[in-house]
Amino acid sequence: MPMEFNIPMKYLVLLLFSFLFLSPLATNAQKKEFVLVLDAGHGGRDPGAVGKISKEKDITLAVARKVGDLVEKNMRNVKIVYTRKTDVFIPLEQRASIANDNHADMFISIHVNAAKSKAAYGAETYTLGLAKTKANLDVAMTENSVILLEDDYQTRYRGFDPNSVDSYIMFEFMMDKYLDNSISFATYIQNQFVGAAKRYDRGVRQAGFWVLHRSACPSVLVELGFISNYNEELYLASTGGQREMAQAIYHAFVKYKGSYDKKLGYARTDANEKVVSFAEPYVNEPVEQAYTQPVNSGQETQSTVSTQEQSGAGQPIFKLQITASTKKLNTNSSNLKGLKSLDFYQEGGYYKYTVGAETNYENIDQIRLDLKNRFPDAFIIAFLGDKKIPVQEALKLIKDK
Ligand SMILES: [Zn+2]
Incomplete structure (x- = not known):
């Protein structure tokens, strides 16, 4: 009977198919997807720390999205989970729940610092622990105080009072099995902040952050810099600064993930993992010295702004920088062809090519989005007359008008 022959034949074919197509998948499936939770601090009715031209909640979201x-x-086998992708209020407890519900392997909470002294600046990364200094405790108290914006915080946080020093004693007796991994990662982040992004190093610190305490995985809380220091705020509020900080966190994560995979005996299958280049260091901007050297009060930058206002140099113009080269490029070449109002300026031995010339920031940002596939690293710059000025300064000039 033909049936007798057909059935085993079907199975044979199936077996062959599974061998050919499923076996490579089966090998990969042993490697669990790594879940990275990105927590942009604050949001919605909670702006976080507020500076002169920006709010913490917007900076943290921009950096989280860029990471x-x-x-x-650039990486395979990593699933990104955001605690928020828009400007919404998310309670602290819920942020940790999002991490736990998604079985997070790493939790990164991104924040911006503020201090009474305008002179304070620099980046620091926290892991959970008992604060050894009052300064560290203050940071944790400020970040935890968003709990008070919730109606039912006393029940939800089981009597934890973010403003009472006594509440923090719990962190002294807490065992954190994730601490070693958290500290390694925090160290990688600080190394990147200092080495690649040229930020001032305030080190790896410990304090009692509720959100870290509740997430059941290695976790760090990054304070990107001080919004209360005007020069640092200009950096953190700029697309270039945000990009650099995101790249720094990304590179630290690539390193952490590499050693994580090695420890678990995973082969290096992440061929796609590559180190992204810093398209153009932010320090190339004219105010570079302000960011790399100790800052006093930020008055210098302000006086520059007012001089420009008085000089009546006209309106700032926004352009999209798409590429830079030591040689002049052929504008008819395939990668530059057909671009609207293509232009270049010279700076630091480079011909820097730009597209667009807009007085409206939304317009240039639209051009940036339109060209995102073609020029993923393109970024917005601003000119006042012939002089290149930081974008935030240009925005401020428009706002003040
Ligand atoms: Zn914060």
Whole structure:
């Protein structure tokens, strides 16, 4: 009977198919997807720390999104989970729940610092622990105080009072099995902040952060810099500064993930993992010295702004910088062809090519989005007359008008 022959034949074919197509998948499946939770601090009715031209909640979201984009673009086997992707209020407890519900392997909470002294600046990364100094405790108290914005915080946080020093005693007796991994990662982040992004190093610190305490995985809380220091705020509020800080966190994560995979005996299958280049260091901007050297009060920058206002140099113009080269480029070449109002300026031995010339920031940002696939690293710059000025300064000039 033909049936007798057909059935085993079907199985044979199936077996062959599974061998050919499923076996490579089966090998990869042993490698669990790594879940990275990106927590942009604050949001919605909670602006976080507020500076002269920006709010903590916007900076943290921009940096978190950029870290996520880099990971998604360059790494395999990593799932990104955001605690928020828009300007919404998320309670602290819920942020930790999002991490736990998604079985997070790493939790990164991104924040911006503020201090009474305008002179304070620099980046620091926290892991959970008992604060050894009052300064560290103050940072944790400020970040935890968002709990008070919730109606039912006393029940939800089981009597934890973010403003009472006594509440923090719990962190002294806490065992954190994730501490070693958290500290390694925090150290990688600080190394990147200092080495690649040229930020002032305030080190790896410990304090009692509720959100770290509740997430059941290695976790760090990054304080990108001080919004209360005007020069640092200009950096953190700029697309270039945000990009650099995101790249720094991304590179630290690539390193952490590499050693994590090695420890678990995973083969290096992440061929796609690459180190992204710093398209153009932010320090190339004219105010570079302000960011790399100790800052006093930020008055210098302000006086520059007012001089420009008085000089009546006209309106700032926004352009999109798409590429830079030591040689003049052929504007008819395939990668530059057909671009609207293509232009270049010279700076630091480079011909820097730009697209667009807009007085409206939204317009130039639209051009940036339109060209995102073609020029993923393009970024917005601003000119006042012939002089290149920081974008935040240009925005401020418009706002003040
Ligand atoms: Zn914060």
